[in-house]
Amino acid sequence: MEEMLKRKRESWGNLTDITSNKIKEMLNQDRTELTIPYITIKGPFSKGTIKDNIEKATPDTMLAIEGLAVFQNQRLSYWLSSKDSNLYALTKSKIHDTTLVTKCQKQSGYVTWKDVRSKPVIHLQDKEGVPSFLLQLQITGKLSDVSCNLDTSTTKAIATLEHDAEQDLQKQINQLLVKTQNKKTDINGFGEVMYRKQPDRWNRVKNNWNSVYSTVQIQTNVRLDF
Template sequence: MKRIGKLCFVLLLIVSNITGCWNLKEPDQLAFIVGAGIDFTKDGQFQLSSQIAIPAGIVGGQDSGGGTKNSFSVVSATGKNIMDAGQNMQAQLSRSLFYGHRQTILIGQGMAEHGVSSFIDMFVRNPDSEMRSMVVVVKGGQAKDILAIEPIFDPFNGTTFEREQIAISLRPYYYRHFLADAVSQGTQPLLPAVSLTASKKYAYSGAAILNKEEGLKLVAFLNAKEAALANWITNRQSSFIITSSMNQADENLSLRLQSLKRLIRVKITGQRIEIDVRLKGKGTVVENNSKLDPAKKEELRLIEDKFSQLAQKSTQQLIEKVQKQYKTDIFGFGESVHRQYPRQWKTIKREWNGTFPQVQVKVQVDIKCKDPGQTSSPIKSLI
């Protein structure tokens, strides 16, 4: 029996080598794409840019002349669609493009304004496409320019966007999340956004609103503070800093909000839809430039009330702004209606885009501050 088992194992290896490896390529025959960028040219062409890893620059670090080798190269090409541009890009390279390690898809603002629905089919249909790629919109610039920037810590920035979003306590937004939002009937995509800085680097700059009813075209951008509140409602933000003026104009205090929670309740009466948004969070005092002493219960209560009211007012204004100006449900309120009133949703979903701006939304925020930081009395009062 042992001989038979060994023989079967050998045969299995032979068969797998014959049938499974005939079309495999060696690593030195592949161009490993770690980041991709999509832009829209003035003459109506798709421009595809790929950040390709250069192994010699990563491993060796030094060339024969003593200089430092680049760890990546950015190659661009245009075409009628993404695959056409990719074919034109392949013509420039001596190695076969390999998409299995792509970790980021950057969308230039011009491409976002044109509408990104045209390339969704390729990323879903193409078996070589990586569904775990991050999706980020470039505010006020082109994707290829961001790809060309050398990162501070890593060999190439095509792999850093996930870490950067985690560093700001934002849940990474992958292509599968984008696809789910794009096909959902009760929410509109809200994508992270970056922009070029004066020092020719890039930084997180908030979020981009896309409207899938118009071909996933860019509607508007939210700044970083607005995006934090929107992501709090959608349960994509785990922590952020909030700062408020206190009793006098020159006094301010900052909290780090953590343990963020949200509860969305829907009430339908006839044709009237009401949504109750309840947000909760725990705050830690990280800077106190006021005369308030967080160690005193009365003054701590004042701090909690101040920040709860500030967050509540800001969130209410954000929701009204999105309803009236952008008319796109980035908060997923439609999905809440779907879950809580599945029968009514069958009728409501057909007109949800027109109904959303008219929905009555009430916001309640409760912030509790139990940690005054590493000191009790404000340092300002001790100087």
């Protein structure tokens, strides 16, 4: 399990560095909902308990870290899929080396980017006294593979792919944020940003932050540089 977490660090950053002390600290602070990696069993459980299983080149049953479990008020709320967990990691942690897949916008196919690095920043904004947030995400990497019908030998084509990737990622991130708001689970740390930037305002809303978070306006700004 420790080795699996080490491998996940490439795509999840410090989200894998979860310890009992860190969990206790987050629960005591109560400003960001807790997320913990979960393990799934792939294959029949009965075969996984047999010694022969681990002696095979390809075991019938394996353990895998698929995604993240989201807690609310110290209770399990829901599961993030592997795809959503990877997307969430981009918006939450500084990723140093992972692979990213985006859709081609005007035709069928996908684009694979490698050596992807991300730098997320959350800004607290005010609009007529109502708190709002801007999530900025700067992503760099290298073009690896293109399955859509497009000539990638020109600068214009690469620019088109980057623009398409920005639009696709921004759409996916917005969908994930809407999900967390509907669930009233601030997993990105918007409350933490308010606590640091405007502690007086945080003290006024902290006891009702889950409900406040579900209604705040969150803008996203994704910029790719490949």
